[in-house]
Amino acid sequence: MSTPLPQYKDVMVFAEHEAGMLSAVTxxxxxxxxxxxxxxxxxVEAIILxxxxxxxxxxxxxxxxxxxxxxxxxxxxxxxxxSYTTVLVEEVxxxxxxxxxxxxxxxxxxxxxxxxxxxxxxxxxxxxxLSIDKDKKRLLQTKPGFGGKMMFxxxxxxxxxxxxxxxxxxxxxxxxxxxxxxRIEHLQVSLPAKAFPLRVIERVKSERESLRLEEAxxxxxxxxxxxxxxxxxxxxxxxxxxxxxxxxTKDVCDAGWLSEEHMIGQTxxxxxxxLYFGCGISGAIQHTVGLRNVKVVVAINxxxxxxxxxxxxxxxxxxxxxxxxxxxxxxxxxx
Numbered sequence: 001m002s003t004p005l006p007q008y009k010d011v012m013v014f015a016e017h018e019a020g021m022l023s024a025v026t027x028x029x030x031x032x033x034x035x036x037x038x039x040x041x042x043x044v045e046a047i048i049l050x051x052x053x054x055x056x057x058x059x060x061x062x063x064x065x066x067x068x069x070x071x072x073x074x075x076x077x078x079x080x081x082x083s084y085t086t087v088l089v090e091e092v093x094x095x096x097x098x099x100x101x102x103x104x105x106x107x108x109x110x111x112x113x114x115x116x117x118x119x120x121x122x123x124x125x126x127x128x129x130l131s132i133d134k135d136k137k138r139l140l141q142t143k144p145g146f147g148g149k150m151m152f153x154x155x156x157x158x159x160x161x162x163x164x165x166x167x168x169x170x171x172x173x174x175x176x177x178x179x180x181x182x183r184i185e186h187l188q189v190s191l192p193a194k195a196f197p198l199r200v201i202e203r204v205k206s207e208r209e210s211l212r213l214e215e216a217x218x219x220x221x222x223x224x225x226x227x228x229x230x231x232x233x234x235x236x237x238x239x240x241x242x243x244x245x246x247x248x249t250k251d252v253c254d255a256g257w258l259s260e261e262h263m264i265g266q267t268x269x270x271x272x273x274x275l276y277f278g279c280g281i282s283g284a285i286q287h288t289v290g291l292r293n294v295k296v297v298v299a300i301n302x303x304x305x306x307x308x309x310x311x312x313x314x315x316x317x318x319x320x321x322x323x324x325x326x327x328x329x330x331x332x333x334x335x
Contacts, residue, residue, distance in 0.1 A: 008160040011037045012097035015048040025103030031174035034064040039132040051077035061182035063174040071187040083195040085114045097161050099139050104165040112165050122156030123163040144266050144289050169214050169270030213245050219273045221247030225280020234324040241331040249287045265290040280320050283308030
């Protein structure tokens with residue numbers, strides 16, 4: 001017999017971490033979880049799995065969790081879909097949070113749908129906004145649809161927990177407060193061999209050539225208007241002169257001109273630089289949803305009616321092949 005839905009309560013966050021630090025999206029989710037829980041009159045829970053994560057459990061309290069479930073285990077040292085799904089499903093069934101949040105990261109996008117399937121719960125992926133229906137106390141999950149042309153709000157009224165993933169960079173981070181008190185519960189796990197279909201032989205950390213887009217203070221991004229390698233060469237040179245990172249629209253990445261690591265938008269990364277240059281970008285919401293936290297947007301497009309100009313602080317109506325060489329030359333002169 002299924003558990004009556006009213007027994008579900010609290011907001012739970014799956015906490016990701018790397019190199020001994022909480023991920024940025026975890027801190028952002030805790031900020032939103034605190035807000036949602038306050039509206040519901042409930043508490044915030046966080047669950048963290050891994051090896052050597054005791055200090056991070058305390059950090060989760062400082063960032064807003066009332067209760068932290070921490071499993072410090074050699075078995076969970078490396079993320080594996082089956083083992084993490086098994087542990088998380090068991091704890092969710094035990095604790096029955098009414099809301100369960102994940103980051104829309106490589107891990108979150110792999111883990112969340114599998115957890116939802118085993119729980120028989122609804123899941124809305126890549127949300128850009130979360131709020132509470134004050135009348136019915138339900139989670140409202142908003143995201144772009146139809147290629148980013150429209151915004152939709154979803155509810156999951158018939159199943160619990162209500163589950164959502166949120167891309168990094170969308171939400172306001174929680175404020176760290178060392179005066180906060182919370183309860184840390186240590187979880188001991190014993191997993192069957194079938195929970196480890198893969199064996200990790202070695203972990204090799206790749207060397208990043210540059211900062212992650214989510215951390216960049218200046219971004220120069222190209223759209224379909226760059227028209228291939230020649231245009232990209234100018235984007236790269238402008239980025240080099242500005243000490244900027246290179247971003248791109250989905251069209252550019254789909255065409256193979258740049259890798260998906262450069263993609264900004266609904267299915268890419270959410271960014272928050274101080275300065276963003278959009279070059280040859282039309283301004284479809286699929287891309288611009290990733291620019292919500294940009295301080296200054298500068299757009300260059302030969303179409304005076306391009307949507308990108310509607311969100312721009314400064315706009316230049318010009319052909320990229322004419323405008324970028326001039327800008328690049330001026331940057332070179334200014335040193």
